[in-house]
Amino acid sequence: MSRAFDWLDKRYGLTPLVDFLKHKEVPVGGHSMVWYYLGGTTLFFFASQVCTGLLLLLFYQPGEATAYESIRFITTKVPFGWLVRSLHCWSAHLMIVSLIVHMFSTFFLKAYRPPRELSWVTGFVLFMLALGFGFSGYLLPWNELAFFATSVGTDSMKAVPGIGDWLLQVLRGGTDVSAQTLYRFFALHVVALPLITVGLVGGHLLFIQRQGMAPAMGTHVARRGLRFFPDFLLRDLLLWLLCLILLATLAVSLPYGPGLPGVEWELGKKANPLAPAYPGIKPEWYFLWVYQLLKEFPPHILGMEGPQAAILLVSVMLGIWAAVPWLDRRAQRDESSTAFSDLGVAAILFVGYLTLKAWDIGGKGLKVPDTFAVARATSIITVIVAAAIFALRRFAYQHRFFLLSGAATLQIALHGFLRVSYLNAGIVSVLLIAAGFAYLRLRPGPSVPPRLGVAP
Numbered sequence: 001m002s003r004a005f006d007w008l009d010k011r012y013g014l015t016p017l018v019d020f021l022k023h024k025e026v027p028v029g030g031h032s033m034v035w036y037y038l039g040g041t042t043l044f045f046f047a048s049q050v051c052t053g054l055l056l057l058l059f060y061q062p063g064e065a066t067a068y069e070s071i072r073f074i075t076t077k078v079p080f081g082w083l084v085r086s087l088h089c090w091s092a093h094l095m096i097v098s099l100i101v102h103m104f105s106t107f108f109l110k111a112y113r114p115p116r117e118l119s120w121v122t123g124f125v126l127f128m129l130a131l132g133f134g135f136s137g138y139l140l141p142w143n144e145l146a147f148f149a150t151s152v153g154t155d156s157m158k159a160v161p162g163i164g165d166w167l168l169q170v171l172r173g174g175t176d177v178s179a180q181t182l183y184r185f186f187a188l189h190v191v192a193l194p195l196i197t198v199g200l201v202g203g204h205l206l207f208i209q210r211q212g213m214a215p216a217m218g219t220h221v222a223r224r225g226l227r228f229f230p231d232f233l234l235r236d237l238l239l240w241l242l243c244l245i246l247l248a249t250l251a252v253s254l255p256y257g258p259g260l261p262g263v264e265w266e267l268g269k270k271a272n273p274l275a276p277a278y279p280g281i282k283p284e285w286y287f288l289w290v291y292q293l294l295k296e297f298p299p300h301i302l303g304m305e306g307p308q309a310a311i312l313l314v315s316v317m318l319g320i321w322a323a324v325p326w327l328d329r330r331a332q333r334d335e336s337s338t339a340f341s342d343l344g345v346a347a348i349l350f351v352g353y354l355t356l357k358a359w360d361i362g363g364k365g366l367k368v369p370d371t372f373a374v375a376r377a378t379s380i381i382t383v384i385v386a387a388a389i390f391a392l393r394r395f396a397y398q399h400r401f402f403l404l405s406g407a408a409t410l411q412i413a414l415h416g417f418l419r420v421s422y423l424n425a426g427i428v429s430v431l432l433i434a435a436g437f438a439y440l441r442l443r444p445g446p447s448v449p450p451r452l453g454v455a456p
């Protein structure tokens with residue numbers, strides 16, 4: 001080993017890299033270490049996707065006459081083909097779960113604050129790419145569900161202001177979903193997205209290696225941390241082993257998914273573009289909130305088409321999310337910024353409520369669910385969660401800013417309990433936020449007292 005190392009060292013000068021690894025440390029204290037492992041678990045699931053995807057590629061054949069047949073061949077004839085497909089599908093969902101938890105944990109720890117703005121931005125783009133993987137992969141089996149879900153999903157692109165129709169044509173390769181769409185999605189899924197993602201993951205990891213992991217807010221002085229090599233890495237590997245066990249168990253015991261809408265991959269019937277679309281078709285679970293938001297908008301609003309207004313709102317929200325490192329001025333000064341923690345909670349309540357509603361929770365299993373019953377049941381769940389988060393933040397972290405999460409909860413409560421339309425309830429909440437900020441501006445003294453050294 002040491003001779004091989006010397007040989008490589010002489011040619012490529014590896015000693016500085018080894019020195020760097022020897023001295024690299026992960027900050028300890030301030031908050032739980034658990035949050036530092038979630039990027040690693042996301043990386044694990046991404047690597048699983050690449051490995052199982054390559055195996056599927058050995059047999060998958062894109063094309064109107066071959067895509068569905070080749071997936072059926074993989075699941076019925078190829079030895080362990082069903083397992084590889086199941087691993088690929090499960091790992092895709094687990095990766096998105098891990099990604100979302102990683103994104104919110106870095107958000108709440110304010111790990112995006114300078115100098116780590118680009119870690120956040122590359123991460124945000126990776127999040128969008130992961131959604132792109134899910135969307136493009138969904139069509140590849142060319143079954144009924146995939147076909148109609150892609151028709152509905154791509155149709156919502158029309159709503160993108162200005163370039164909607166063009167975007168729809170580019171994505172579909174024509175006016176309708178056809179074999180052309182399948183080829184494009186295949187190229188995106190197995191070539192374009194993996195190449196861009198690998199490059200960006202490389203950049204994301206490089207930034208983190210150069211800067212190290214963010215210490216807790218207010219702890220400027222680097223205390224002695226946990227050695228990255230081997231202490232942190234060994235823990236990382238142990239967690240990867242647990243992820244592998246979880247993935248294998250799920251893939252073997254539920255090869256076609258848990259059967260929840262948006263989390264199933266039963267092959268079913270082959271796509272037939274001439275067949276009528278069946279009602280109640282839903283996208284994958286991580287798109288459900290956008291799907292539900294589109295449903296909450298009327299056909300026309302403020303001189304725009306309803307879906308256009310909904311997509312514009314989603315774009316503005318995502319834009320704010322991407323720009324958080326520059327918007328959070330307090331975090332830039334390494335001061336506690338509870339207003340931004342509140343923004344994160346409001347985002348969770350907003351997205352969580354719409355997702356539950358899209359699942360028709362509380363709809364009593366009716367074919368056409370009772371919309372009021374669904375709105376009430378999902379409101380009860382979300383308001384309970386909101387109250388629990390409020391109690392945790394108030395009593396464990398002494399937070400005092402609840403304007404945004406309060407407004408999000410008010411919208412949900414007005415809609416679910418008093419049957420106010422979702423949009424009108426939203427307008428009341430926006431007015432409350434405006435009044436709240438006006439009050440904080442006019443009030444003498446700091447609006448949110450800085451609390452250095454506490455969890456943000």
Ligand code: HEM
Nearest residue numbers: 036038039040043103106111119120123124126127213214
């Ligand atoms: C394929 C997707 C991703 C992979 C593989 C990945 C991987 C990682 C890894 C391995 C780390 C270092 C360990 C850790 O803090 O967990 C990290 C840190 C970080 N990630 Fe990601 N990540 C991904 C997506 C994201 C997303 C979506 C965001 C946010 C929008 C994000 C923001 C960050 C930030 C700010 C850090 C620095 C954390 C710190 O300094 O404490 N990442 N990522």
